[in-house]
Amino acid sequence: MDQPSPPRPAVMIDVARLAGVSHQTVSRVLNGHPSVRTETRERVLTAVRQLNYRPNALARGLAGRRSRVLGVVSFDTILYGPAATLLGVERAARAAGYGISIVTLEQLDHDGVGDALSALAEQSVAGVVIIAPFTNAAAALRSLPDGIPAVVVEAGMSGALPAISVDQVAGAKLAVQHLLDLGHSTVWHVRGPQNWLEARDRETAWRSTLEKAGAPVPPVIDGDWSARSGYQAGLRLAGDPRVSAVFCANDQQALGLLRAFHERDVRVPGDVSIVGFDDIPEAEFMSPPLTTIRQDFDEVGRRCLAMLLDLLDAPTDATPAAPRVAPALVTRASTGPAQR
């Protein structure tokens, strides 16, 4: 009758009582403190198992100062890049024993990031990863509520914070050079939205690679990542006999381009060669299979986390410059030699 039926989860003191020790000893065992007698440790561990005890993360966070939760600020997670990055970070975090709290923003403006960060800070996250692919990220991140360790993904020249990113310049160069090597006299470019850093980097690298090769630089075509914008670009490009090679800022745009060319009986790669960017899972099965630049988002996630954990251990002010993640050219059937 002393145990009516209290399915209340066991707490530390319960374990302590069962093991015949003080709650502090239980805490020590749980946190791997060295000076606990082996026999005592066993006893505690047994009690833990017996009561199916799980430490309360809230109390833990409150009492100590560290929590085992990381915050992630992300965007429009339907896009392949951000989604893949998020997944990569989550995996790496789990492997390191951390949980993940996410906040997705509609837009990356100053207030938005500020609010997101506050919300995360309220939850006392140990640190945050900000997936900030926008050009105004730098400005938005300038005045972070300090004190909370943070790393950013793709925030280019933000400078204020340690950053991880895929080497967009190298990727774009790979794409353009591949096309030039195939004998195309120049390469057209359907760029991404101008408020995305990746888009800017890819465009810049496209331009400079062309210039370095002494090739003429055709006018750039606007795009916004969507297949629709690629389609529209394709419609404009389809009639132009000068166009023999196109570098699309991402794979979705390339899909749209393909669609437009198909509609207009422009043959790929017979008449025009196309290179995309991202290597989304679908790229291999477009018509024709798309030559593209692969980004390793898992690696990005891993490095992010490694860097953040470093920061947690040693809250230095120096912002270590991580080497950029190298992209790779994946050659498929959408590119071929230039027609003479």
Added chain:
Amino acid sequence: MDQPSPPRPAVMIDVARLAGVSHQTVSRVLNGHPSVRTETRERVLTAVRQLNYRPNALARGLAGRRSRVLGVVSFDTILYGPAATLLGVERAARAAGYGISIVTLEQLDHDGVGDALSALAEQSVAGVVIIAPFTNAAAALRSLPDGIPAVVVEAGMSGALPAISVDQVAGAKLAVQHLLDLGHSTVWHVRGPQNWLEARDRETAWRSTLEKAGAPVPPVIDGDWSARSGYQAGLRLAGDPRVSAVFCANDQQALGLLRAFHERDVRVPGDVSIVGFDDIPEAEFMSPPLTTIRQDFDEVGRRCLAMLLDLLDAPTDATPAAPRVAPALVTRASTGPAQR
């Protein structure tokens, strides 16, 4: 000299002191308790602003029993469906003032879900959303650590838990009927992986719609959601003159099918009509644009959350049966009348 430079964030007692009230009054103001004099409330609010005070969610959770964080268990996937659902849930949660903690699983087995739920429980989440599209979900969810309110997405007949899902049967019926209405004598089906509930539902509905219409039921072709599997299916179907209409279990598979047909000079919709499922953003720009079934994942997220919040307020044992979310047929260019 009494203020060296302690940028330690303000806590409730600081606010109380500045406003000249007790910490409890501050708490009351923050929680919208009615009986606080307007003048006092103003004073407290001013102090809050002045100190840039933000309540500590950890302490809040520990003291009261409710936390403002919801857990989401999802899967190791950048698949469109789960990603879109996650985003939908996150949005709805934010709108309701809740934060989101996620755990992604590689597989939905019993231990995996158990671990994920424990991890979430440790963080004292108020409730969880389980995105459980697998057939073995029911089994895995049978023995949840009880006490924590949960709703599942797409867990079919699990029964134990309140569930939200898109009406797969209606969707598949829409697809098949559309094809039959166009005059096709029957419809082939490239199904999804057998351990996914959606895949099963779609297949079943495909079969029964055919039967109900008195159409012969061709052998089903296996797929696994990937474009590659669709491609392989396409290769098998391409030579067969009896095939004039195909219903793919998702849009990626349809893409692969399109690719294979293209390769084999099977014209779509001239020779064969194709319907997909999901309406991913790319569907509109495939070659040809894909007729497909749209699922409203935002709505799923919203309903999920509404149901979960209901559950939090009134922890009833009854599991309310929510109406399934209705899918819609989106007609594009991949379907056309049967050749006579």
Added chain:
DNA sequence: GGAGGGATTGTTAGCGTTCACAGACAAGTT
């Protein structure tokens, strides 16, 4: 003209951990 009652505020306990410090005990020193 003091009792009854609602509105407003303060006081005291926790919530479940970790931290800082202090005991207790055995072993090694002088």
Added chain:
DNA sequence: AACTTGTCTGTGAACGCTAACAATCCCTCC
């Protein structure tokens, strides 16, 4: 034999908040 050392364990106080109760105050009413 008294002292130092180190290992192991326990005690009490935070951490920042909410819950429950008690204390005031100001009206209204008979």
